Structures are given as C-alpha cells and as structure tokens.
Amino acid sequence: MTVPSGRRERKKAATRQKIADTALRLFLERGYDAVGIRDVAAEADVAVTTLFSHFASKEALVFERDDDFEQRLTQAATGRAPHEPLIPALRREIQALVRHCTADSAAPIWRLIDESPALREYEESMRLRHAESLATAIAADPGLPQTTTACRTIARFAIDAYSLAREAADPEAAVDEIFQMIEAAWAVTCPTRRA
Amino acid sequence: MTVPSGRRERKKAATRQKIADTALRLFLERGYDAVGIRDVAAEADVAVTTLFSHFASKEALVFERDDDFEQRLTQAATGRAPHEPLIPALRREIQALVRHCTADSAAPIWRLIDESPALREYEESMRLRHAESLATAIAADPGLPQTTTACRTIARFAIDAYSLAREAADPEAAVDEIFQMIEAAWAVTCPTRRA
C-alpha cells in the first residue's frame, strides 16, 4: 500500500469539503436546528450515509477544522524554541487562538454555536480532548520533571483560559490575567527554579 | 400559592424516584446502551412522556442527584466559617466529593459512565454548569476583592481538580497536588495579603 495521493483522495476531500461548506451555509442561512441532516445531504448532493462517513455527527459539521486547533496547541508545546519556557509559549498560542475566534469574521459562526445547546456541549467535550492531547504533549517533554497529574492539570488550565477568555468582555486581557495564575500554579510544581 | 407539601407532591416525588431507581437498575443489569427509554418507562409502569416530564434526557436518569453536588459545592464557598480562607474550604469539600465517588460502592455506576460516551459528555457539560454556579457563589462573597474573571477561573480550576483527581491513580493525593497549584494561582490575584 503505497502513498495513495491520487484522484481518489482528491475526490474524497472535495466531497468532504462540499458537505462542510453546504452545511455551514445552510446553518447560517436558516439556523442550526432548522436545517436537517437530510437537507444538508440533499443540498450537497450526497446520500445521508455518505455524509456520515465523512462526519461523525451533525455537530461535527460545524467544527470541521478542530484538528487544526489541536495541532496548533500541541505544536506550541512540543515545537517551541529550545530553552523557551512552556507557559509563555502556551500563552502566546492561546492568545492567538482567542484573537482568531473573536475576530469579527468569525462572529456569525460563534453566534450559531452559542445559540445551540447541542453545539455548545459538543464544543465542551472537544475541549477535553484537546486538553488531553496537550497534556500528553507536555508530559512528553524530557526537560520537564513534572508529574503526570501536574501536566494534565496545566493542560486543563490552559484550555480553561481559552474558554473563559472567549466569553470575557476583554478576551486578550483575560488571557493575560488567567495566565498569570497559571504561571504561578506551574511554578509550585518545579520546586527550586527561576522563571 | 402556599407551601404545597401535600399528597400530590409526595406522589410526584415517588414517581420520580421509581423511575430513577428502575432506570439505574436496568442500566446496571443490561448496560446503558442496551436499555431503551421505552424499556425504562414500561418497567417503571409510566408513560414515556411522564418519564420525560421528570427527566430532561436519558442521561439525566443516571445523574439524578447532581443538584446535591452543586449545592455542596456552593455551600462550601458561601457557608464557610467567618475568616476561613476560600481555597482550603474548597479543597476540603472536593476532597470529600472525590472520596465519595471513588468509594467501592460507587464503582459500578462510574464504570457505567466511563463506558458510555454519551454519559461522559453529559457529565462534562454538567461540570461546566457546576463551575458557573461556583463562580457565582465565589463572586458574591464581599470579602473577596477578586475580578470576575479570577472568580470564574478559580471555579473552573476547582472543578478540574475534581475531574482529574477522579481519574488519577491516587485520587486524594491528586486533590492535594492540584490544590497546591490552585492556591498559588489564587494568591497572585490578591496582591498583598498573607494566606
């Protein structure tokens, strides 16, 4: 089984994209609850079963790019410059992510999410997955002597910062405020060391 | 509308309890996914619509007592002894809650939850609700000069402690470890003050 990047892969990706685009458009036009899976499938000109072979659930249609989020997060931890401390690197990335999703262009999508309990719940459990990935990435760093619990805790805290900041009146200031707290929390886990 | 604690209320509570008990029994006997709402309703001898007038969803049947959890949490914050600092009070309560749900008698229920994605997801969003309640309770304390963001952050962190500790190899040690971090995080939000 060689690297298959041929027509088949391109077609599959195109189908997936068409479904996602159609879904988002319909959701924004008519509202999430007012659009059924059968509507999306019909408008994207695919069978319902095809739709579900690309997306695990209706909610997943809205969070199509969540892999990016996870990757950026873990990259911020594992791919940082040598000797750059962990927390500031996380802070920078989360600041960027918050800026990205509080931008005006993203507002309609987040309004969609905020108004649908199903989407909010889905996003919450997505965040836990992200926190777990981040925790694994942090724990994998041999330069950090922290316990597993400490790593998982800091990962959760970082995701909390993202989530809380997004809802705050001044998101960027909130990130800074919360990361001061996280910095302090992290400091107590490495007994004798300067920042 | 006077205090109505009459026969009607008792019957209603009895019905609710019978449904919850029946549901839990069936779930433990056959597994959460293998038992349908119609099964539970039939076994409890009520109509499906009645079941849903007592519980908002199938998952809610399992977390019947979640109000208790929320109350204990907010009580720990608002009802603590005068001049008792917030964080130790929270730590005590969460330690107790963790002990309570890692007890052997609770093991089958938590196995049920762990094995069902739907239940896990539900519990996650429940925790967020609890965190919000706790945040409100903390913010209502006039003795605490913290910002809203700081209060919401600490509330989240406390809930994280509960959630992470439950999954840790040594839950009680994990609570202690995480609360040292929380204590530090809280300390930086009240500039010049002793513990």
Add this chain to the structure above:
DNA sequence: AACATAACACTAACCGTTAGGGTTTAAGAA
C-alpha cells in the same frame, strides 16, 4: 484485463425526544 476495495447510494429501520390532545385527581374556593 481482472481484481480488490474505497467511496458512494438507497432503503428501512432504530431510538431519543416532542407535539397534540385527552383523563384522572389533588388542592383550594364557593
């Protein structure tokens, strides 16, 4: 060319949930 299989389609169903509309019964007013 022949084959294996990934991607897709169609139908029908399952299951949680809700709407619509009716019956009983407790609680309070007359």
Add this chain to the structure above:
DNA sequence: TTCTTAAACCCTAACGGTTAGTGTTATGTT
C-alpha cells in the same frame, strides 16, 4: 360539600439524528 382549576399522568403519532444492510461505481493494483 360541591365546584373549579390545574397538575400529573396517559396514549398515539410523529420528527430527526443515526445506523445496518445491501448494492453500485470508479479507482488503483496485479
């Protein structure tokens, strides 16, 4: 007591997300 109101409950039917079963097409491989 009797009457009235509304809460609690019941039943049927449906809606909408999701999946199983089965078949078709098109792509990459031998």
